[in-house]
Amino acid sequence: MIAAASPFDALAATYDEDFTRTDLGRRLRSAVWRHLDATFAPGARVLELGCGTGEDALHLASRGVRVVATDASGEMVAETVRKAGAANLSHLVEARRVPFEELDAAGPSLGTFDGAFSNFGALNCAAALPPVAEALGRLLPSGAPLLLVVMGRWVPWEWAFYLRRGDGARAFRRLRRDGTVWRGLTVRYPSPGRLLRTFSPWFLRRRLAALGVFLPPSYAASSVSPSTLARLDRWERRIESAPLLPRLADHTLFVLERR
Numbered sequence: 001m002i003a004a005a006s007p008f009d010a011l012a013a014t015y016d017e018d019f020t021r022t023d024l025g026r027r028l029r030s031a032v033w034r035h036l037d038a039t040f041a042p043g044a045r046v047l048e049l050g051c052g053t054g055e056d057a058l059h060l061a062s063r064g065v066r067v068v069a070t071d072a073s074g075e076m077v078a079e080t081v082r083k084a085g086a087a088n089l090s091h092l093v094e095a096r097r098v099p100f101e102e103l104d105a106a107g108p109s110l111g112t113f114d115g116a117f118s119n120f121g122a123l124n125c126a127a128a129l130p131p132v133a134e135a136l137g138r139l140l141p142s143g144a145p146l147l148l149v150v151m152g153r154w155v156p157w158e159w160a161f162y163l164r165r166g167d168g169a170r171a172f173r174r175l176r177r178d179g180t181v182w183r184g185l186t187v188r189y190p191s192p193g194r195l196l197r198t199f200s201p202w203f204l205r206r207r208l209a210a211l212g213v214f215l216p217p218s219y220a221a222s223s224v225s226p227s228t229l230a231r232l233d234r235w236e237r238r239i240e241s242a243p244l245l246p247r248l249a250d251h252t253l254f255v256l257e258r259r
């Protein structure tokens with residue numbers, strides 16, 4: 001069967017240049033890595049959903065974590081394979097084209113895992129979250145950690161940025177009941193409460209953290225000077241888990257645990 005093209009295929013070649021290697025991209029990812037490193041020990045076998053160009057898989061592999069990195073985009077998977085080879089980490093990173101929607105069916109062929117994660121809004125692209133939560137519930141053993149970084153629903157930064165430009169539709173696009181359409185793909189923005197309820201039959205909530213509550217969303221990063229970005233990053237990291245902040249961020253990081 002020929003795999004359907006993904007709208008992310010066209011972004012694979014430039015994704016790292018456009019996001020990963022930017023000042024903001026590095027700051028956000030290193031904040032996520034602190035949580036990933038505290039969660040997954042060397043020797044663990046971990047499933048990644050929506051791996052993109054494999055930046056997180058490579059980071060974990062460089063610490064001795066084995067990662068099965070999955071994505072719906074064949075081009076993103078190819079980029080992950082290429083980067084793992086270039087970094088001599090192919091023995092620790094297995095990249096496979098598995099859309100969320102096929103996770104349950106692929107499950108038995110994926111093997112067993114000590115935990116799973118998904119970074120930077122991949123899950124916002126899922127056609128529906130409950131089947132993903134259920135599939136992960138089946139794949140992970142009791143006590144296994146699940147770390148999710150999901151685009152938030154209420155983002156004051158975004159409201160202020162677009163309202164100042166007179167663009168009310170964009171300012172509040174995340175609140176649309178049916179999500180927003182990007183390159184033919186529907187992107188949904190569940191509230192943190194809704195996401196937690198969706199996963200709660202299988203997963204316990206451990207921690208939440210804000211990513212991009214003081215730091216701007218990526219499209220607004222050029223409106224902030226590098227020194228201000230550094231200062232916002234310092235403040236944000238100090239209080240990233242303070243009450244309410246994770247609920248008002250561009251991305252929310254959820255640390256869950258399989259019941």
Ligand SMILES: C[S@@+](CC[C@H](N)C(=O)[O-])C[C@H]1O[C@@H](n2cnc3c(N)ncnc32)[C@H](O)[C@@H]1O
Nearest residue numbers: 008050051052071072073099100119120122125
């Ligand atoms: C914004 S990128 C994030 C990539 C990566 N996690 C990172 O941290 O840079 C979103 C990723 O989700 C993937 N994705 C979108 N829809 C998906 C689906 N239905 N199943 C699996 N992956 C999907 C895209 O191909 C893309 O690589």
